[in-house]
Amino acid sequence: MKSDWRVIANIITLTIDGREIRCKEGERLLWAALDHGIYIPNLCAVREADLPFGGCRLCLVEIEGRRSPVAACSQHVENGMVVRTDTPQIKRLRRTAFELLLSHHHLDCAHCPRNKKCELQKIAAHQGFKLKVERLRLIPREMPVDSSHPLFTYDPNKCVLCGKCIWACQCRGLGVIDFAYRGLETRISTFDNMPWADTGCDSCLKCVEVCPVGALVEKDGAA
Ligand code: FES
Numbered sequence: 001m002k003s004d005w006r007v008i009a010n011i012i013t014l015t016i017d018g019r020e021i022r023c024k025e026g027e028r029l030l031w032a033a034l035d036h037g038i039y040i041p042n043l044c045a046v047r048e049a050d051l052p053f054g055g056c057r058l059c060l061v062e063i064e065g066r067r068s069p070v071a072a073c074s075q076h077v078e079n080g081m082v083v084r085t086d087t088p089q090i091k092r093l094r095r096t097a098f099e100l101l102l103s104h105h106h107l108d109c110a111h112c113p114r115n116k117k118c119e120l121q122k123i124a125a126h127q128g129f130k131l132k133v134e135r136l137r138l139i140p141r142e143m144p145v146d147s148s149h150p151l152f153t154y155d156p157n158k159c160v161l162c163g164k165c166i167w168a169c170q171c172r173g174l175g176v177i178d179f180a181y182r183g184l185e186t187r188i189s190t191f192d193n194m195p196w197a198d199t200g201c202d203s204c205l206k207c208v209e210v211c212p213v214g215a216l217v218e219k220d221g222a223a
Pocket residue numbers: 041042043044045053054055056057058059060071072073074
């Protein structure tokens with residue numbers, strides 16, 4: 001009986017968009033919502049990561065009693081918490097964050113290998129956003145595509161800088177890539193811009209697997 005009490009003590013109840021859900025104490029809000037079929041847009045969150053990256057700001061939600069919206073990927077659930085994922089304020093903030101990403105993303109869905117499997121498309125469809133920049137200035141980037149690896153290419157002009165590929169590479173114990181440069185020039189790079197295949201990369205393709213957009217894609221016939 002003692003162990004039953006422990007299990008019960010670990011389960012908490014919260015409300016998301018009027019729906020009561022039960023989940024484990026200590027869980028992050030984003031995963032608790034997704035596990036219960038409540039979609040909160042997200043691009044940079046990795047469930048297995050110890051610390052949330054928190055870069056895309058698409059997962060903002062409102063919590064009753066809090067003055068400002070919080071990122072669901074960083075927020076731990078609390079018993080009795082009341083969460084709203086789609087208030088007018090949240091929609092406005094999310095749309096701005098989305099447009100900010102699009103403002104320097106090379107939008108060419110028709111010719112992108114990730115067409116119809118891209119997280120940006122999924123978020124746009126779910127939120128009713130257009131896949132175009134309307135309120136911000138378009139800042140096209142024209143950085144060279146890195147084709148130095150025999151199995152995949154990296155197009156920094158499509159990269160949303162979610163950091164998932166860096167995380168995946170670190171999980172392999174390799175860590176051959178990281179963020180490099182600053183501002184609009186920021187991209188993923190190998191150390192000293194070395195050709196990717198010369199870095200110790202073991203071609204596991206995990207970085208390609210976790211890329212939510214068409215920045216890291218397998219070369220034709222590489223699979
Ligand atoms: S998923 Fe939460 S900030 Fe990106």
